[in-house]
Amino acid sequence: MxxxxxxxxxxxxxxxxxxxxxxxxxxxxxxxxxxxxxxxxxxxxxxxxxxxxxxxxxxxxxxxxxxxxxxxxxxxxxxxxxxxxxxxxxxxxxxxxxDEPELADLFAFQLESNEARRAVRSGDDLRELIMRPVDTDEIEAEIASLEADKRDLDDRLEQLERLEAELPGLEDERAALNDELESLAERITALEADLDAFELDIEASRDRKAAIESGFADLQAARTELESIEYDLETERESYAELEAERDELQAELAALDDDHDSPDRLEGRIQELRARKRSLDATVSELQSVIRFNEDRLEDDGVELELADSGTDGGDITEQLLTDDVVCWTCGSHVDRGRIESTLERLRSLRQRKIDERRDLQSQIDELATRRTELRERSQKRGELETRLSAIEDDLEHRQQRIADLEADHDDQQARIADLEADTDAFEHAAYDDVIETHRELNRLELEREDCEAERDEVQARIDEIESQLAARSDLEAQRDTVETRLTECRTRVDRLEETAVDAFNEHMDSILSLLEYRNIERIWIERREKTVREGRRTVTRTAFDLHIVRSTADGTTYEDTVTHLSESEREVTGLVVALAGYLVHDVYDVxxxxxxxxxxxxxxxxxxxxxxxxxxxxxxxxxxxxxxxxxxxxxxxxxxxxx
CATH class of the missing domain: 3.40.50.300 (P-loop containing nucleotide triphosphate hydrolases)
Known part of the structure; x- marks a missing residue:
């Protein structure tokens, strides 16, 4: 390959x-x-x-x-x-x-000490062995990042849906304002025609009429300016109130973030320390297993071979030596009671189990600290964002407060000016000009109303344009969300897919090799992948287990399930080699x-x-x-x- x-x-x-x-x-x-x-x-x-x-x-x-x-x-x-x-x-x-030989040690270097072969011989956890090279911490961190991206995209798309629901009402409002503008235009045209129709002696009253028209023009301009000031003042007050409400919400949210004396950097150091300890324990467990296996093999061979044909030893002495329960120690050469060696082996096994339990507890602590580190980082980032926004709001409130004070002063000045102009126009009230004055007043009012209506219509149109502009980006946001969801699904199922691939690879190659090697009474050796509930520290979690099954057949064709311990040495070695081959293929070791x-x-x-x-x-x-x-x-x-x- x-x-x-x-x-x-x-x-x-x-x-x-x-x-x-x-x-x-x-x-x-x-x-x-x-x-x-x-x-x-x-x-x-x-x-x-x-x-x-x-x-x-x-x-x-x-x-x-x-x-x-x-x-x-x-x-x-x-x-x-x-x-x-x-x-x-x-x-x-x-x-x-x-630079990193772990994959090769596990799956390419298939010597007698290879962990895959030893795991089958001793009935160890095959799932832990095959999935050991997978960095679950990195996968979980990527999942957390993708989930945050998806939440942000979902919020933005939800906001677009609310904006889209707002459009029909805005369009109806725009149509109503256009109708009102048409009505106002018709009424203004009629009043202008009435003014032209008044029979006045233009030569005799030209100056008088000019004065009247000038006075009403000034009054109309002053009222228009007052409307503008009132609109700006109302807008500033609304903005000020909204900023105050947002400030209160941010202050409450900031107060809700409880202070924590832990820091992500300190937790990171602790995690690295625990990981170093776990790697050390991995090496210790591996070395202990090698020592245990070596001593078990030597104990099965009764230690160092006895010198039975020693000169000067009669037959009775030889018989007595064979009947004793001593073995020759392979480290010092002395005769040692078998029970003492077995007791030492049992202590080694107990030590290995304690180290395995300690390694499991360390992994649980690492998982909990990693979760806590992520929470602290998110909380610190959130606090910084809130404080930055609060500072900006305080500056904006101060600026708007000054703007409101200036507008209120302008409003008072403009009202006083309008009062003076109205007093001047009242002086023109004369019987000959009563109708002209009243028509001017009504025309003034309608023109102001038209200006307000046009301003409102323009605001509605600007809001419609803004919403349509934002909606134009929805397809891109939906595509981004689909991409994030695909990556999130891939990350969430990556471990499952690797596990399934490993099991399928083992079962496929085991079937092929058993068929090739023709072990007569073995029908099948296969791995079943199943879920199991285990305790990790104070938590109960679901973990995957790989169960190794052996199906044998009798001479009459009856099949039954057997255990690994009943496999012959040849069958165990072949099974261990296939486990290593499955890991070799699943982790693409041939690329390394x-x-x-x-x-x-x-x-x-x-x-x-x-x-x-x-x-x-x-x-x-x-x-x-x-x-x-x-x-x-x-x-x-x-x-x-x-x-x-």
Missing amino acids: SSPASVSSSITVLAENIGGIDRTEVTLEPGVNVLTGRNATNRTSFLQTIMAALGSRQASLKGDADTGRVELAVDGNQYTRVLERRDGEVVFGGDPYL VPFMLLDSLEAIDSNRIAALVEYLAEYADCLVVALLREDAEALSDSYSYVREI
């Missing part, structure tokens, strides 16, 4: 003081590479050498060396890894292929590293190993497998073979 991390030419591996290797240089080829030989020929050490060059820390320094080195040449690129012993610990340096490494397949017979290697070769550019000579004989001659390391 070609990938961005593909291999197209020969690979050179140079190693010094790694595992049991003094120094070696080996050339590998794209495709399948078989490391073959007897036991204790450094095949596993060479696989660890490749792992170290690729970035893994699961490699050991030769016991009698203080430094070790690996060089890996791939497609013209050179990668190095240096191991140094410092204060009793091995420190890794250099420039490896991968082009190698897949296999070791410790002795429990599987040679013909099945050959079929399994051929199957796995389809999924990695470079598959390196370590085999005994008799197991390697069943493999294809077309593969590349390395017989000496």
